[in-house]
Amino acid sequence: MDERIHEHAAVLVDWSARIEAGDDVVVSVGEGAHDLAVAVAEALGERGANVVTTYSSEEVQRAYLRAHDGDFELPEHELALYEAADSVLFLGGTRNTAATADVPTATRQDYNRAASEVREARMDTDWVSTVHPTRAMAQQAGMSYEEYADFVYDAVLRDWEELADEMANMKEILDDGSEVRIVKEDTDLTMSIEGRTAVNSAASVAYDSHNLPSGEVFTAPVEDAVEGEVFFDVPMTLEGQRVENVHLTFEGGEVVDFSAGAGEEALAGILDTDEGARRLGELGIGMNRGIDRFTDSILFDEKMGDTIHLAVGRAYGSCLPEGEDGNQSAVHVDMITDMSEDSFIEVDGEVVQRNGTFRWEDGFDG
Template identity: 65%
Template sequence: MDDRIREHAAILVDWSARVDPGDNVVVSVADGAHDLAVAVAEVLGERDANLVATYDAAELTRAYLRARSDDSNDSDDSDADSTPPAFDADPAYELALLEKADVYLRLDAGHNTAATADVPGPTRQAYRRSRTAIREARMDTDWVSTVHPTRSLAQQAGMAFEAYQDFVYDAVLRDWESLADEMAQLKTILDAGSEVHIETGETDLWLSIEGRTAVNSAASVAYDSHNLPSGEVFTAPADAEGTVLFDIPMTVDGTRLQDVRFTFEDGDVVDFAAEQGEAVIAEILDTDAGARRLGELGIGMNRGIDRVTDRILFDEKMAETVHLAVGRAYDACLPDGETGNESAVHTDLLTDMSENSRLAVDDETIQRNGRFRWEEGFATDST
């Protein structure tokens, strides 16, 4: 086994999830994540934790959801008129597994990123909605998502497999404490701020962040951060006004999205368009009321991730980008007792900030053309 797989497993268990002896750990294994799962099982054994592995292969999900669908021979996702199946709400056995779990480690992988592309949209939405309590229980654990490199993901990134493996391990096997120190500066500014203004190209967006708490996402539950790799600072906007163009392409639910545009009024998406994948965007926005409001503003700060690979886990951490998610807000960003935006979805979309851009908090420029004000190359305010 590649030594880097063992290092990945050790960082996941120790730095990210902070697993203690006796912890009940669920390891979700995607098809193709076998080697990382074996390495994680070994580290969990060394830490005297308990282990249950679930098999979350996309092809199983696809077969199950298509069979559940009333209209399983219809692969046209845009057919919003078909009646979705009536899924049982939060089956008790799966809910109990997660409610009694301390840690949930998602090992993503897969052999085909389009494996679920022919699941009817209404079925997918209905399935999501039926699993709200399960999702909440999972998010109440010390959960961490990571990715094991496969040829399919390399293909999605347009990279050779070995080069993609190098990319993944460069992003994962980092000095996380040092990055956490750097990101703390931005967290301080956002925590004190009331309003964020993002300008670049067609984007001109105002976000209210009054009273919200930013997360210094340093790839560890100790930082309220649940992704490995990470390297972003994010918060939960309370309100949004203006327009945004997401010019970084990505794949959601097996479908390619390109140049998605949203217009916000009073926090709601009131108009949208996309060069590609508009039907998938429409499905997501129609999931529930919260799916039309923002759950997250994230600012990428990981300069170790130097290219888009069409995998949100990596792309959203890339320096010189910002991302917004429609749907569910993370509790860590909210004042105690306050519920933020609630939704069955959380879909991130990305905007390039590397050129001709300005990110301001309460009218003070924090980043210009991708450079933060504490970085070399930051252009002083001259406009």
Template identity: 70%
Template sequence: MDQRISDHAETLVDWSAQIDSGDDVVLSVDEGAHDLAVAVAAKLGERGANLVSTYSSDELTRAYLRAFDGEFETDPVYERDLYEQADSVLALRGTRNTAETSDVPDDRQTAYAQARQGIREARLDTDWVSTVHPTRALAQQAGMSYEGYRDFVYDATLRDWESLAEEMAQLKDLFDAGSEVRIKKESDATDLTLDIEGRTAVNSAASVAYDSHNLPSGEVFTAPADTAGVICFDVPMTIRGTRVRDARLTFKDGVVVDWEAESGEDVLTTIIETDGGSRRLGELGVGMNRGIDRVTDQILFDEKMGGTVHCALGRAYDANLPEGESGNDSAVHVDLITDMREAGTRLEIDGEVIQRDGLFQWE
């Protein structure tokens, strides 16, 4: 076995999830992530944790959703109890076909997501961490050789996370002290302002100790209270098996009032019209992981890429909100990315330019 798989497992268990002896851990394993699951199981055994593993497959999900005829049970108790009793949930992603669910009707996928919102909340209440094991399907989606993609994944994942956390703390401090963020791009007339007053930014350094739940990570994110203006998301993404390219959203009083996309507009419409919360932004994030240097069509990596900004339609994370305040609620949380590395781009906080053409003040 590639030594980097063992290193990946150790980073996940120790740095990211911080598993202790006696912890109850749910290990959710995608069909292509078997090798990583074996390495993680060994690490969990060494630490004396308790393990329950579940199997996840896009092909299995497709078969179920296409065959199901009726109303989905809302938050089935037998599944919710599993997560409510768990200390940690480790999700090992590794699909064999990134377009497997592309022929499942959007309305059925939406109904399924809505019916499982309580399940999702129970999982998010644990010390959960999601990571990706490199598969040939993901390499193909990224337009890379399998060997090249594995190198890319481990370069992004096996980093000096403590040093990166110190660098990202500079942006967190600026966000926490700030009231308004402005994103400007001359090339596509993006000009978006976001109210972040009273919010707490998360230094997402790939560890639950930082309220960070993705490995790799490398972003600072917060939850805007209000949004106004226009933004073009020029980084293409596959969402629900459909390619979405050059999505352009217009916000007024915090709500999406107009939208279009060069491709994938139908799926974008479905997401925006999911519920009341899906018309608002639940997240503003800034990518700071310089080990991610190219678009791979995988949100776990692409949203962390240094020199990018992403916004998520839908659910806001409690970690960004003042005590006792309820943030934007929705059955979806869908990230869209804009590239800030071209000439004529600015990221401002309260009128001060903190990033220009993809580079921060301190770089």
């Protein structure tokens, strides 16, 4: 077995999930994640944790959902499992990124609604999502399998403590700041972040961060205080459709005009979901320079160094003041733009990043 799989397991168990002896851990194993599951089981055995492994097969889920009449019930046994769990480790690893393409959206929504207590119970644990490289994911990224595996481990096997320290600079700037401005080609967007708290998402539950890899600092813009236009030059897949070159115009926090070079219909469908789907729920600043290219996977793309992403839809509670709900929506869709060239980020009128260099870095030209 590739030694990096064992290193990945150790980062996941120790840095990310902070597993200790006696913890009741659920390990959710994707169809293509077997090898990582073996390495994680070994690490959990060494730490003295108690383990249940579940099988997260898209093909099994597809067969179940398509055969069901849609009148789903809360699965009480699944709820009992997660209510009694301390941690959940999601080991993704799809064998076909389109495996559930023919499950009707309505069926998926009906199921998710019936099982919402299960999802909440899972989110109440120290959960962490990661992925084991598969050929299907390499294909989605347009890469050979070996090259893709190198890419994944470059992103995952960071010095997380060091990155967390660096990201603390950005968190401090955002926590102290009131207004963020983003400027690049076809982009000049201003938003209020007054009273909001930034999350230093350092791939560890100790940092309120649940993705491995992570490496972003994110906050929630004030939902009615976003003005201007923004262009997203990174392509993405939304509801199975390729969406490219999205351009959004905001007034009073709301998207009042939009266009896309491809996939405009999918974009329109998302913006029309509900009222909150036309307002921002997240501003994220990607700071993981181990991720050096886009691979059409949001887990990686949004953390790429020298990018920012904005999400329409639901805001994360950890960014909001006590008692405030923030932007509410059934969706949370991230869109990414490259900030490595001809661009800058300003906070309260001061440039904090220009052309991909932060102000605390060598070569910064404020």
